[in-house]
Amino acid sequence: MNHPELWQIRFSMYPEKARWALDYKQVPHVRHSLLPGPHVLTLMPRFGQKSMPILRHDGRVLKNSATVLDYVERTWPDPPLYPADAQQRARALEIQKWFDDEIGPALRRAAFFEWLPHTEYAARVLAGGLPAWQQKVYVSAFPCIRAVMRMDMQIGAAGAETGRERTKEALDFVVRHAAETGYLIGDRFSIADLTAATVLQATCLPLEYPASAPEPRPAGWQRWLERWRDHPGLDYVRRIYRDHRGQSCAVSE
Numbered sequence: 223m224n225h226p227e228l229w230q231i232r233f234s235m236y237p238e239k240a241r242w243a244l245d246y247k248q249v250p251h252v253r254h255s256l257l258p259g260p261h262v263l264t265l266m267p268r269f270g271q272k273s274m275p276i277l278r279h280d281g282r283v284l285k286n287s288a289t290v291l292d293y294v295e296r297t298w299p300d301p302p303l304y305p306a307d308a309q310q311r312a313r314a315l316e317i318q319k320w321f322d323d324e325i326g327p328a329l330r331r332a333a334f335f336e337w338l339p340h341t342e343y344a345a346r347v348l349a350g351g352l353p354a355w356q357q358k359v360y361v362s363a364f365p366c367i368r369a370v371m372r373m374d375m376q377i378g379a380a381g382a383e384t385g386r387e388r389t390k391e392a393l394d395f396v397v398r399h400a401a402e403t404g405y406l407i408g409d410r411f412s413i414a415d416l417t418a419a420t421v422l423q424a425t426c427l428p429l430e431y432p433a434s435a436p437e438p439r440p441a442g443w444q445r446w447l448e449r450w451r452d453h454p455g456l457d458y459v460r461r462i463y464r465d466h467r468g469q470s471c472a473v474s475e
């Protein structure tokens with residue numbers, strides 16, 4: 223059986239979009255989980271790109287989460303993630319693009335600003351699931367890896383401030399636009415909700431998110447979560463995860 227293969231980081235938003243779409247459509251797939259840092263050595267020689275998700279299926283290689291989701295939608299159309307109506311579909315894809323290109327990177331800068339300084343905690347979450355000795359090696363290497371991540375994602379105090387503003391803007395957006403039907407487009411779950419909930423999951427860590435965020439949490443990370451605790455947008459994120467995330471269809475990880 224020719225299963226699609228997904229290259230991913232477990233604890234990350236854009237690969238989560240791809241996992242969710244495949245799980246939602248009950249497509250069995252193989253996940254290759256990589257660690258930030260060493261991932262470059264695996265991906266660059268093979269795909270000439272270091273950012274994930276990357277999906278390989280039937281001789282095709284799809285890069286970038288929107289392209290991956292478009293392929294998944296066309297290849298396994300049921301249940302649909304794209305609205306049937308052309309205007310609604312265009313609007314849903316616009317919302318996906320806004321979350322992908324603007325909100326995601328801004329939110330990630332703000333969240334990582336609080337999260338990355340906690341070496342042991344951050345490295346162990348990223349290396350979750352690996353044997354203890356590999357986690358230990360990763361913790362030791364993490365200060366160097368983190369320096370590259372900070373440069374790559376332009377993480378700093380100014381970006382964190384903007385990131386918090388944009389996160390609030392996005393939470394306000396979902397409250398406003400899902401007020402009538404519970405969904406961002408029309409009256410059913412679509413790619414717009416999948417993307418919004420995925421990008422915003424870091425504000426409330428829904429139970430169904432398939433990566434762990436163990437307690438006790440370091441102070442900065444706890445402060446980030448408490449900042450959003452009373453925002454009504456979290457009800458939307460948790461509800462979308464609870465009602466639509468579904469079970470993993472990974473055949474091996």
Ligand SMILES: N[C@@H](CCC(=O)N[C@@H](CS)C(=O)NCC(=O)O)C(=O)O
Nearest residue numbers: 234235236272273274275286287288
């Ligand atoms: N716009 C891209 C963003 C992808 C992205 O930033 N992926 C992150 C994981 S959340 C990544 O792979 N980072 C590692 C790197 O770029 O080296 C998409 O939608 O796929």
